[in-house]
Amino acid sequence: MTREQDEDAGRRRVRRPASIKDVAAAARVSPTTVSHVLSGNRPVAEETAERVRTVVARLGYVPASTARNLQAGSTSVIGLLVPDITNQFFAELAKGVDDAAHDLGYGVILCNTEFDPDREDRYLEMLRGRFIDGMVYASGSPPSRGRLASLLGRFPIALADEVVPGLLEQTILVTADHRAGGRLIGQHLRELGHRRVLAISGPVDLVSSLERIAGFREAFGDAGVTEVEGAFVEQSGYALVATALENGGRRRFTAVFAANDLMALGAIAALEDAGLRVPDDVSVAGFDDIMLASRVHPRLTTVHQPAYDVGRTAGAQLLSYVHRDEVPPASRHILPVRLKVRASTAPVRPAR
Amino acid sequence: MTREQDEDAGRRRVRRPASIKDVAAAARVSPTTVSHVLSGNRPVAEETAERVRTVVARLGYVPASTARNLQAGSTSVIGLLVPDITNQFFAELAKGVDDAAHDLGYGVILCNTEFDPDREDRYLEMLRGRFIDGMVYASGSPPSRGRLASLLGRFPIALADEVVPGLLEQTILVTADHRAGGRLIGQHLRELGHRRVLAISGPVDLVSSLERIAGFREAFGDAGVTEVEGAFVEQSGYALVATALENGGRRRFTAVFAANDLMALGAIAALEDAGLRVPDDVSVAGFDDIMLASRVHPRLTTVHQPAYDVGRTAGAQLLSYVHRDEVPPASRHILPVRLKVRASTAPVRPAR
DNA sequence: CTAAGGACCCAAAACGTTTTGCACAACCCT
DNA sequence: AGGGTTGTGCAAAACGTTTTGGGTCCTTAG
Numbered sequence: 170m171t172r173e174q175d176e177d178a179g180r181r182r183v184r185r186p187a188s189i190k191d192v193a194a195a196a197r198v199s200p201t202t203v204s205h206v207l208s209g210n211r212p213v214a215e216e217t218a219e220r221v222r223t224v225v226a227r228l229g230y231v232p233a234s235t236a237r238n239l240q241a242g243s244t245s246v247i248g249l250l251v252p253d254i255t256n257q258f259f260a261e262l263a264k265g266v267d268d269a270a271h272d273l274g275y276g277v278i279l280c281n282t283e284f285d286p287d288r289e290d291r292y293l294e295m296l297r298g299r300f301i302d303g304m305v306y307a308s309g310s311p312p313s314r315g316r317l318a319s320l321l322g323r324f325p326i327a328l329a330d331e332v333v334p335g336l337l338e339q340t341i342l343v344t345a346d347h348r349a350g351g352r353l354i355g356q357h358l359r360e361l362g363h364r365r366v367l368a369i370s371g372p373v374d375l376v377s378s379l380e381r382i383a384g385f386r387e388a389f390g391d392a393g394v395t396e397v398e399g400a401f402v403e404q405s406g407y408a409l410v411a412t413a414l415e416n417g418g419r420r421r422f423t424a425v426f427a428a429n430d431l432m433a434l435g436a437i438a439a440l441e442d443a444g445l446r447v448p449d450d451v452s453v454a455g456f457d458d459i460m461l462a463s464r465v466h467p468r469l470t471t472v473h474q475p476a477y478d479v480g481r482t483a484g485a486q487l488l489s490y491v492h493r494d495e496v497p498p499a500s501r502h503i504l505p506v507r508l509k510v511r512a513s514t515a516p517v518r519p520a521r
Numbered sequence: 522m523t524r525e526q527d528e529d530a531g532r533r534r535v536r537r538p539a540s541i542k543d544v545a546a547a548a549r550v551s552p553t554t555v556s557h558v559l560s561g562n563r564p565v566a567e568e569t570a571e572r573v574r575t576v577v578a579r580l581g582y583v584p585a586s587t588a589r590n591l592q593a594g595s596t597s598v599i600g601l602l603v604p605d606i607t608n609q610f611f612a613e614l615a616k617g618v619d620d621a622a623h624d625l626g627y628g629v630i631l632c633n634t635e636f637d638p639d640r641e642d643r644y645l646e647m648l649r650g651r652f653i654d655g656m657v658y659a660s661g662s663p664p665s666r667g668r669l670a671s672l673l674g675r676f677p678i679a680l681a682d683e684v685v686p687g688l689l690e691q692t693i694l695v696t697a698d699h700r701a702g703g704r705l706i707g708q709h710l711r712e713l714g715h716r717r718v719l720a721i722s723g724p725v726d727l728v729s730s731l732e733r734i735a736g737f738r739e740a741f742g743d744a745g746v747t748e749v750e751g752a753f754v755e756q757s758g759y760a761l762v763a764t765a766l767e768n769g770g771r772r773r774f775t776a777v778f779a780a781n782d783l784m785a786l787g788a789i790a791a792l793e794d795a796g797l798r799v800p801d802d803v804s805v806a807g808f809d810d811i812m813l814a815s816r817v818h819p820r821l822t823t824v825h826q827p828a829y830d831v832g833r834t835a836g837a838q839l840l841s842y843v844h845r846d847e848v849p850p851a852s853r854h855i856l857p858v859r860l861k862v863r864a865s866t867a868p869v870r871p872a873r
Numbered sequence: 874c875t876a877a878g879g880a881c882c883c884a885a886a887a888c889g890t891t892t893t894g895c896a897c898a899a900c901c902c903t
Numbered sequence: 904a905g906g907g908t909t910g911t912g913c914a915a916a917a918c919g920t921t922t923t924g925g926g927t928c929c930t931t932a933g
Contacts, residue, residue: 184674186651186675229671231649231650231651232650233591233650233651234650234651234652235587235590235591235594235596235651235652236591237650238587238590238591239585239587239588239590239591242587244587246630249631253616254606254612254615254616254619255609255612255613255616257607257609257612260606260607260612261607263606263631263633264605264606264607264633267606267631267632267633268633271633271640271643271644274647276630276632276647276652277630277631278598278628278629278630278631279601279615279619279628279629279630279631280619280628281615281616281619281620281623288623291623292623295626295628297583298583298584298585298586298589299538299583299585299586299587300586300587300628319581322536323538434816460813461812461813461816464786464813464816464817465816465817466816466817466818
């Protein structure tokens with residue numbers, strides 16, 4: 170009676186999956202032998218092996234990875250932390266990491282922080298129980314270096330896309346050549362005759378953001394560039410340019426260098442809302458070369474970042490060590506970028 | 522001597538993390554007590570608990586999730602299978618799933634199949650060792666139902682976005698209302714006075730694709746619609762329209778209904794290459810409302826699909842059962858869609 | 874006929890937790 | 904004073920593998 174109630178109590182349950190013991194019993198061998206048959210770790214008489222294999226197939230036995238992980242002390246899973254998987258750039262990067270992982274039989278666990286430090290912390294907390302064998306960190310926001318450093322003692326971490334100040338001498342870093350990208354835009358705008366440009370940067374605590382602007386100044390020269398700080402989103406680009414137009418108007422600049430394509434889009438919108446035409450009145454350049462950049466009107470001049478390669482390289486580098494159970498030596502991988510000249514930049518025109 | 526060699530042999534290794542035994546020893550209690558302090562599963566004298574907590578902090582102890590998983594028989598991780606994380610739609614969906622998972626303390630392991638059945642199989646194979654507690658399946662291509670069915674016995678699966686023919690009566694299904702979306706477009710075009718439309722569908726073995734067209738016919742009527750089959754990519758839209766223009770020209774249609782925004786973009790390109798203007802000469806409507814749709818020229822009339830909500834609902838539904846260790850009953854969740862009238866459709870104009 | 878060696882398989886330990894039954898002490902109530 | 908209750912902590916089992924040091928039996932050579 171009581172027993173029947175108990176069985177009723179839980180709703181329909183999944184039947185217990187076959188364990189190695191079940192297989193062993195059915196094949197009249199020890200669990201050890203089953204393990205050896207499956208792993209090929211030690212020779213087993215063909216006749217016995219065949220018997221085991223039959224039972225395995227019949228029972229649909231698959232070794233429980235939880236148990237295997239415990240025994241092995243590793244999980245064949247790496248973490249991937251990104252701020253926004255919805256952002257084309259990070260999606261490409263994620264794909265690269267996934268490909269690299271998949272090649273070596275690793276899985277990827279996705280952590281989407283939405284630029285929220287608390288959320289990032291919660292993810293890192295969850296990850297620290299060495300659930301993962303390693304991690305690709307592409308935070309995209311000023312990272313809580315402390316927490317990251319403490320994790321570095323538990324498993325290897327590869328930094329992707331963004332330098333983390335305290336850590337770059339200790340681990341793998343893969344990033345696009347932001348500085349060179351900035352230089353390319355700087356040179357391009359200068360060649361078009363621009364002499365006064367509004368540079369709208371990303372968050373100044375992001376090294377990549379600084380590098381882009383620094384590269385720009387290297388090529389363009391410091392004179393004539395007024396710099397304002399923003400965030401890597403469209404509204405920020407809009408607001409920054411709108412504000413700039415109010416204070417002083419466009420007499421102050423003939424071109425806008427946005428640290429990011431989305432911001433560039435915002436900038437264009439602000440300019441058009443103010444009755445200015447792009448690129449006739451003001452040129453606008455972006456950074457990243459997201460898909461939109463080539464479809465939007467006017468098509469955006471920008472710097473192409475090899476997002477996929479960044480992810481793939483970071484994943485491959487990380488795993489090349491993790492896989493051999495070594496801790497990776499510090500290394501840097503700077504990937505080349507390309508200038509994409511399209512329709513949003515034009516030779517400067519004398520103000521009417 | 523030998524020992525020294527051994528220590529040299531492996532490269533610098535990570536030191537063994539503290540285990541619960543280490544904590545117990547240092548706090549002069551049993552591992553049981555440590556566990557109780559940490560889990561709150563049973564009361565522990567405050568004095569003792571404090572001592573344990575101190576040691577935990579000092580040693581930086583974190584329970585090994587591998588061991589915990591084994592003991593618990595679950596991992597607090599769910600799988601997410603998508604064909605292309607780079608596709609905005611699936612990225613949004615993934616974000617939804619991740620959010621739902623994160624709310625309940627679950628992790629998400631990402632499987633990006635790149636529309637490759639082999640790759641999908643390899644992923645499913647890797648997942649079947651009940652590494653995960655459940656899975657959201659959004660294959661986007663005609664799925665290998667057999668393998669999926671066999672997995673359904675091991676952990677719950679929620680189908681997102683796309684019906685899997687053999688399984689829809691057995692598990693959770695979350696999808697946008699493709700049929701209603703088709704109806705909205707059909708009605709819209711009819712109201713604009715269109716009477717002959719070219720419908721370019723996605724792969725006919727995808728239920729969502731069929732539904733969109735079916736809904737369209739419901740509202741528009743069967744008469745006057747010629748249907749051609751394609752794939753969900755831009756080139757396909759281009760090719761289909763280009764071909765249609767060759768055979769019979771645009772006398773045969775005044776509007777194009779593309780089963781997907783990307784195809785709509787291709788269609789527009791083909792029309793413009795043929796010297797036709799959109800929407801003046803031919804109207805074009807899409808489906809999905811990807812980010813591009815609102816930025817491209819002309820801005821695309823389309824049906825907005827709540828990708829994020831699909832993911833979030835699928836994740837939440839799945840987890841609401843998984844989390845209580847129940848197997849989910851079959852259920853369907855059809856999410857509403859919205860018509861977005863923009864600039865690519867216009868009232869029909871009498872052919873000149 | 875016996876010792877050595879090989880082929881084959883198994884028992885037991887280990888991985889690091891959580892769970893549960895129990896022991897011990899101290900307290901309360903009648 | 905004795906029986907019950909509470910509070911506190913421990914030992915042992917269990918989760919499902921893989922690993923490793925034998926053990927048994929058979930073959931072969933001396």
